[in-house]
Amino acid sequence: TEKIVLDCDPGHDDAIALLLAHGDPRIELLAVTTVVGNQTLDKVTRNALSVATLAGITGVPFAAGADRPLVREVAVAADIHGESGLDGPELPAPAFAAVDTHAVDLIVETVLAHEPGTVTLVPTGGLTNIALAARRAPEIVDRVKRVVLMGGGVAVGNRTPVAEFNIAIDPEAAAIVFEAGWEVVMVGLDLTHQALAGPEVRRAIRAVGTGPARFVDELLDFFAATYRDVQGFDAPPVHDPCAVAHVIDPTIVRAFPMPIVVETAGRHTTGMTVADRRGPAPAGCRTHAALELDHARFWELVVDALRAIGDPA
């Protein structure tokens, strides 16, 4: 199994990423950490605990992290995720609290507690916690197996014409993460805009017939409405589980090596992940970008995970 730490800002698609990580037998969820992004830290943390409660996730530490970016001011995405950050379904009161440890310390402790090269960091929000962890304990950079993040894009943006939200809200943190030296797989919008939850997908999810499946269906009802109204999509792109899917099976989310750097000072381009596709990647290139999604097999992963979760008491 692949041991992961999920660093997230639930967020409708973060919630589905958490359920996929919990339900798929090939993933061992070592810890879940939260970061400001789609909503404020207290809201995304409560949302993560609510999802864990309804999914029956036990024995996994949840820790809250940064409540603001390294340098810039907080910017949330209430237009897409609503005031709660997880608008749509009714959320159960969390059955357990986050641990007292700060997310950055939990990330470091978790990486140092496992054999070198065995823990994958899976950020699906802004990269503030991951950057702080690399600064707090530089020794984790060589110890982490890889960082598989949802964020950025090769030729597409959503926060701006060229910048994706997770990168754009904390470009300085993203620059630290992309330049640290560990292997980075960027699962960006080029990939995640293929992960559309259309009518067939919605039908397959509803057919699972459990509480968590109904929860996901209600999440997607809300997410579909805001994505249609705000971004003009016929079906919502479910971004974050694509990063988890790459860890499960890299033939479902195919990545390709290419140099990638983060713009932090461009008048029109701040937050852009600048990918160099001019020629073959240099030998030993540590950055990769996901470009190809096997849509059918991806959604099979999600439906199978929901089926495996069943109806926790």
Ligand SMILES: Nc1ccc([C@@H]2N[C@H](CO)[C@@H](O)[C@H]2O)cc1
């Ligand atoms: N408009 C919009 C803003 C933020 C997000 C969140 N940021 C990433 C996609 O940009 C995902 O992690 C998702 O949770 C999605 C849509």
Ligand SMILES: [Ca+2]
């Ligand atoms: Ca997210």
